[in-house]
Amino acid sequence: MPDDTVPDNTVPADTVTTDWTADEMMSVAAARLLHDGTVCFVGIGKPSTAANLARRTHAPGVVLIYESGCIGAKPTRLPLSIGDGELATTADSLVSVPEIFRYWLQAGRVDVGFLGAAQLDRYGNINSTVIGDYDSPAVRLPGAGGAPEIAASARDVIVILAHSTRAFVERCDFVTSTGGRVRVVITDLGVLEMGESGELELASVHPGTTVDDVRAATGWDLRVRPPVDQTVPPTAAELAALRDLVAA
Amino acid sequence: MPDDTVPDNTVPADTVTTDWTADEMMSVAAARLLHDGTVCFVGIGKPSTAANLARRTHAPGVVLIYESGCIGAKPTRLPLSIGDGELATTADSLVSVPEIFRYWLQAGRVDVGFLGAAQLDRYGNINSTVIGDYDSPAVRLPGAGGAPEIAASARDVIVILAHSTRAFVERCDFVTSTGGRVRVVITDLGVLEMGESGELELASVHPGTTVDDVRAATGWDLRVRPPVDQTVPPTAAELAALRDLVAA
C-alpha cells in the first residue's frame, strides 16, 4: 500500500475530543488519508465530506474530481448533488462526462477513488446493484454508476461503509466492482486495511469500540492485524471544520 | 448522383461574361454545386474559395466546416490558413480536431467534401503522398491529411484539379484516398462526372475549350458523355463576388 493512504495516527492527542458521532469519526478518518496533491474521484455523501474536510484542514491542495466533469472543484459548502452549480463554477476545469471517464479516470490520473456500497466482502468486492437474485431481486439498488471503473482505474480505492453483518457479508449477492485496488475500508467502528494476502484486516478500532464489537458486526471471520490501534479521535480543529462544512 | 451536386447550368445566359480566367471558372463551377444547407468540409485554396463564393452568392446558408474545428465559419475574407483566427471567431461552434473528425466527418454529417491532389485516376482515386516509389520518392508530397476519411465519409466528394497528363494519370503512384464517393471533378478545362460504370466521364467543357483539348490533357482514354455541354461561364455577379472575396 502506498504510504500516502496509510491512516495517519500522528494527530496530536492533546487536542482530541470526545463529543463526536460515529459518522463524524468516519469522515475524519477518511479525510486523514488525503494529502496535498492527492487527486480524488469523489461522490456525493461521505466521500465528498471527507475530501472537502481534508481541503479545509491539513490538505488545502487536495484535488477533487466529481464525475459530473468538475476537476479541481472547491465548493464553499457541501454539494447536495454531484451536479451542483458551485462544483462547476469553482472548478479549475469543467469537462464532459465522457471525457472525465476516459481522459481522467481511465487514463490513471486519479490517486484515490471513493466507493460506497450495500455489501462488501473480505476481498473488497462490493455490491451496489441488487440484494437477492438479479432477475427477481429482493431490493433493486441504484446500480453501478462509476464504481466498476473507479475500482479498476483509481490507484487506491477507499470504501466508506457503516458496519453491520448485512453489509459486511461472506459473499456479495452481486459483484458490482472488484476489490483489487481497495486499500482501506472505513466504518463507523474502525478501519480495515487490505492485507498482503488480499483479505481485509482490522487495523484500528474507533475509541469506545472493541475488536469483538467489530468482529460481531462483520459477516465473515475478520482477520485482525495485531496490534490493533485505537483510531485517533477527531481533534477539536477537525470537528470544528467538519461542523462548519456541514452547517454551511 | 444526388441531384444537388449536379452542375447547375441554368444560370441566366444574358449575364455571362468573357473576361475570366480558368482559375475563376473552376471556383465558380465548384461554387454552383453547393446549396443552402449543404454541409461542406473545406480545405484552404480553391475549395475554400468556392464554398465562400457560394455563401456570398446563391447559397447564403451553406455550412462551412474547416478541419481545424470551425463549424459554420463565415469568414469575411478568404482564409490564408485553415487555422485563421477569423474562422474560429465567426464559427457557430468551435470544437477540437479529434471531435471534428469523429463526431462530424466520420459520423456522416458532411454532405460535400472537397479534395485536391497531385494525381487522379479514372476511378477517382487520388494521390497526394509521393511521386515515384514510396521508399525512394522522386517527389515527396505533403501526404494524406484528412483525405482518406473525407473520401470515405463525406456523402459526395468533389475534386478540384487543373488538367494535365501529369495529374490525370492512368494509375496513381500511390492511392492516398479512394474514389468511391467522388461525384465530380472540376478542372481548368471542364467538368467530369462519375459515370454509372464507376469511371469519370467528361460532362462539360468550359467556354473556349474543346473535347479534344480535354482528352489531350488526360492521361487515360477519357470517356465522353454525349452531349457534352458547355459550362456556363461565370456571370457578372459571380465574378464580382469572387473578385471581391479574393481582394478582401
Place this chain on the structure above:
Amino acid sequence: MSTTPLLPLADAVAAHVHDGDTVALEGFTHLIPHAAGHEIIRQSRRDLTLVRMTPDVVYDQLIGVGCAARLVFSWGGNPGVGSLHRFRDAVEHGWPRPLAIEEHSHAGMAARYVAGASGLPFGMLRGYLGTDLVDHTPSIRTVTCPFTGEELAAVPALRPDVTIIHAQQADRSGNVQLWGIAGVQKEAVLAAERAIVTVEEVVDELTPRPDAVVLPSWVVSAVSVVPDGAHPSYAAGYSERDNDFYSAWDPIARDRAAFTSWIDRHVRGTSDHAGLLAALRTEEALADA
C-alpha cells in the same frame, strides 16, 4: 438558411416521439428535461425504451405511469435522497408493467454514446473486468488490441430514435447553446436520429460563453421554449436546483396511489409545464400559509 422549427413542446413531442421509440432524455443533475418527460406522459406514449446514464425522478415518473418497456442505464436513484421507488416497483414487482433492464457502468454508457455520436458501431473501454455485469448484460463483449493483445470491454453504440435535452438558449435559427455541467448531452444529441431541445429562452444572438456547448441548428429537429423546463433540476444562470422537491418526491413515489394521484393532478391535470409549475407553487403557498 436552414432553420430548425420552433414548436410548442406538445407539437415537438407529438412529431418526434412515437410509441416503441428508443428515447434518451439526458442531463447530469443539471439541465434534466423534466418538462419534456411530462409531455410524454400527457401524450401517453407506450412501449418506450428509455435510455439514460442517471435515470432520476422524471424516469421514475415515466416508468411509474407505464410508458416504458425497457430501461438502458447505469445508475438509477434519487440523488442525495435514495431509491427510485417506481423504478424499484417495476423491477421488483412488475408494476404497472414489467420493465426490462439493460445495465451498464457510467463509463460504458458514455462510451456507447460517444460511439453513436462518432458513427462507430461500438465503443471500448478498460472496464467491467471481474464484475457480474458481464454475466447479466449481453451488450458487454470484448475486443482484443491488435497491437498489445490486451482484452478490453466493448459496448455497442447507442443510437436513440430521439434524444431530448434542455438548454439555456437558442437563437432564431435554432442554434442551441448550453453551459455549465454539460454531461453527455452533446453526444446523446449527435448519436440520435432526431433531437428535441427545450430552452429557457430564444435570443437574437448567442453570446459565446465559457464552458459552453453549441449545437448548430442542423443537428436539432425541434426547439421548444419552456422556461424552467428542467425543474426540479436547474439551468445555470436561470434557476436553482429545487432540492426540496427531490426530498418530497420520496414519500410520493413510495406509494402507488400517492404517485398516481400526483401524476393525475400535476401532469395529466395540467396542459403544459407552466400549468404544472403553477400547481406546485399553489401547493407551496398553501403549505406555507
Place this chain on the structure above:
Amino acid sequence: MSTTPLLPLADAVAAHVHDGDTVALEGFTHLIPHAAGHEIIRQSRRDLTLVRMTPDVVYDQLIGVGCAARLVFSWGGNPGVGSLHRFRDAVEHGWPRPLAIEEHSHAGMAARYVAGASGLPFGMLRGYLGTDLVDHTPSIRTVTCPFTGEELAAVPALRPDVTIIHAQQADRSGNVQLWGIAGVQKEAVLAAERAIVTVEEVVDELTPRPDAVVLPSWVVSAVSVVPDGAHPSYAAGYSERDNDFYSAWDPIARDRAAFTSWIDRHVRGTSDHAGLLAALRTEEALADA
C-alpha cells in the same frame, strides 16, 4: 498546493527533452510552439522521434538541422505556400541524415492521441480503407466489431515522452488556459509522459473564457513564459499569424546553405526567443529602409 515549476524555456527543454525522446510539438496553425522548437535546436538534441499531425516550418527546421531520426505525421507542408523543402530533402536524399517516416491520416493521428490520452492501447476509426497507406504503415491494423462484424481500422496509442504546446496564459500555480482553435493539444498533453507549456504571460487568475481549454497544473511538468512564442504562428488575443514569414521560408528552405545560414544566424546565433524576434525585426527594418 501542488504547483508546476515556472522555468526559463532553456531549463525546461534541458530538463524534459532528451536525446532519443519521442517529442510532440503540437499546434494546428494556431499556437504552434516555435520557440520551443528553436530551443531544441540550440541544445542540439539528436535522434528524436518527432510527432505531429501537421509538421510545418518548425519541424522543417528541426529536420533540416538533423535533430530527428523519425517523423510520425499526417500532413507535412507549408500551409498555403507549398512543400517543406528540408523535410523533402531528408526523405528524398537523406540530407542531413535519413528520416524514417510513419505516416497516417489526420483522423488516424487524432485517434492515436485520443487513445494515448485515454489510457487505451489503441484507437479505432472508419478509415484508411482501400488506401496504400495500409501497405506502408505497419501501425495500421484492423479490429472487428464484436456486435456487427464490421472491420475497422485500428491504430496504436501515441504516448510521447514529452509534448510541448504554446498557450496564452498560466496562473502562478501553473494551471494553463488556451483559447481559440485548440487542435489536438489537450490530447497530446494528456497522452505524454511529460508536458512543457510555453505561455504568452502569467496572470494572477485565469478568467474563464469561451472556447477555452484549461489544463490543471498537475498535468503540466513545466511552464515557460515566452511572449510571441508561437511566432510565425499566432496566439489569439496576443498576436497575428505572420503570413509573410511562411512565404519567406520557402526560398530559404529550398537551399541547404541558405537554410543553414538562417539557422546559424537566427537560432544558434541567438540565446533565446526574444533574441530571435529582435533579429527578425532588425532584418525587416533594413528591408523596409
